[in-house]
Amino acid sequence: MRKIYYQYDPQRRVYRRVFPTVGQRLASWFWRLLLSVLLGGVFFIIYWFMISTPQVGDLMEENSRLQSQYRVLSRKVDDALLVLHDIEERDDNLYRVILEADPVPEVVRQAGFNGTNRYAELMDMSNAELVVNTSQKVDMLEKKLYMQSRSFDEVIELSREQENKLACIPAIQPVSNKDLKRTASGYGYRTDPIYHVRTFHHGMDFACDTGTPVYATGNGKVVFAKWQSGFGNLVEIDHGYGYKTRYAHLSKIMVKVGQNVVRGEEIALAGSTGKSTGPHVHYEIWIGNKDVNPVNYYFMDLDADQYEEMINLAENHGKIFD
């Protein structure tokens, strides 16, 4: 509806109708529109900076809470990485040293953690640095944990292997101390008791009565069990890992070739067969093709009671019926 305009005429004291031109009407509309826009702008600014709806306030508060939680999380990830680093150090410098294994190379520990930026989509966020940094650290933690877990699998496998190796390598005397008559005669050059010339003695002699039990000095398999010139009745055990032991001048052999024996198992009785001046056990240790001094292979260092106990334990070997 068109507006009707009046103007007061003070001389005639009447209202007179006026007819504004199109230009005047347009100008009037323009000024009103401008005023509305300005007022709108002012109210918008006031609203934006001062009033702010309750929802926006809540979101802002939540955002700042999330930020501080993110910082706490980031610090906790730092702590976890430190603990993991300590575990890695122990793995390399303790477990792997004991087991004579190489440390895990740093490249493997990092598990290819570098190269392409996988966090590009996070860079658009406000607080991108904190978020990207924390994400990177969590990823690193995850990868390092995985590598550490694999390393421990290897350590467990190595320690099993080591346990088996320790059970196989000769580590006790073939004759119990209580049965020994004299200190064993040693390895090395000595005057031959029969030919009276200096010859090399490749083993150790344990003087004892004929019929004294002779024990396997480590787990292994019997590879020789019969008469051999010079040695008389001879038993040879292959312990694996390059180790072999020989027990000579026996009065009786109690094992067969191919038989598995354990440390402390009775394999023969002492005697004086072959080239011998009296009852004793001649004991040799070989590593590959070389004989070594057996004196270094009694490191289980058992006292008489412990030795007895071990022999009793070994007696049950082969008598299990399952």
Ligand SMILES: [Zn+2]
């Ligand atoms: Zn000898």
